[in-house]
Amino acid sequence: MRHATTNGDARVWHVSDDLAARYAEGVLPEPEAWSLEKHVEGCGGCAATVSEAVRGTAAGPVLAEIRDAVLASLPAPAPAPAAPAARRPRRRVPHRFARLLWAAGPAVRGAWLPAVLVVAAGALALAYGTGYPGVRALLLAVAPVVPVAGVALSYGPHADPLHEVAAATPGGGLRLALTRTVAVLAVSLPLLTLTGLLLPASGAPAAAAWLLPGLALALGSLALASFVGCRTAALLTGGGWLLAVLGPVPAASSGGAAGARLAEQLSRCLDGVGAQSAWASAAVLSAVLVTARRPVYDRPLGR
Known part of the structure; x- marks a missing residue:
């Protein structure tokens, strides 16, 4: 259990030896493990207690070897140049912000965000630069696939070199996904x-008509990934959507006729209480399936 110390009116808890031992053995309930990890971010004494407990387990020697190998592979640090007397100290980026960027994945780093911006800018350029008819319908057809692709690129060995390690931690697995x-x-x-x-x-349907389908397809892709892997799931859900909305549009149609046909097909899939209710139900069912398959996400999903 935790033990607490009193400092004036503030009551601060610290990690006991028993709590650290259960965390190191992997038997600590997940909410308590998250609370412990949050606490040791700012408490050096408790971090040392937990580190000592982990070193005492069977994994301790393996982790020590990995640490020594990583340190040995690092180049020798270059001597720091002498700082001018009037130089102001640099502000360090908070480590929590760095971890948030890593956890957020492709939404804030890599090529995914520029790709989304290119889709948005391309649609505007196509509409107002060339006068191409039916651009909103084309955007609504492509938009639900964008988050599906983002989910596929955000989780798995192809997204993180340390995916297996991260998935095995209390902060990894389904929480990270x-x-x-x-x-x-x-x-x-x-x-x-x-x-x-x-x-x-x-x-074409309203600009927000694709929100529920986009959410349902993203959650459906995440749920299906527990069976067939992230990339295969994205191909199935995203490809199925594109086939459903673009398949009935004749390839030989002119720009105006193709846009009208696509808008008509999208109206069947997106407009009306019935269609939106079906997408909402699909999102809820996908979320339930993701919850039921929770332990699977602790293993690699990169197939």
Whole structure:
């Protein structure tokens, strides 16, 4: 159990030896493990207690060997140049912010965010630069696949060299997968919806009509990934959506006719209480399946 010390009116808890031992053995309940990890971020004494407990387990010698190998592979640090007398000290970026960037995944780093911006800018350029009809319908057809692709690129060995290690920690597994899914949705949903609002309607559904389908497909992809892997799941869900909306549009149609046909097909898939209710139900069922398959996410999902 935790033990507490009193400092004036503040009551601060610290990690006991028993709590550290249960954490090191991997038998500590997940909520308590998260609380412990949060505490040791700012408490050096408790961090040392937990580190000593981990070193006493069977994994301790292995971790020590890995640490020694990593340190041995690092180049020797270059001597720091003498700082001028009037030089102001640099402000260090908080380590928590760095961890947040890593956890958020492709929504804030890598090539995924620029790709989303290119889709939005390309739609606006196509509508107002060339006058191509039916650009909103085309954007609504592509938009639900964007978060699916982000989820596929955000979790698995192909996304993180240390995926196996991260998945085995209390902060990894499903928690990390959901963190990255939320980051992907937080970037793509408002950006592409705003882009849709700026495009001419041309008979297409409302700019926000794709939000529930995008959420349902992202959660469905995450749920399916527990069976077939992230990339295969994304191909199945994203490819199925594109086939459903683009398949009925004849390839030989002119620009105006193809845009009208696509808008008509999207209206069947997106417009109306029935269609939106079906997408909401699909999102809920996917979330339930993700919860039921929770232990699977502690293993690599990169197939």
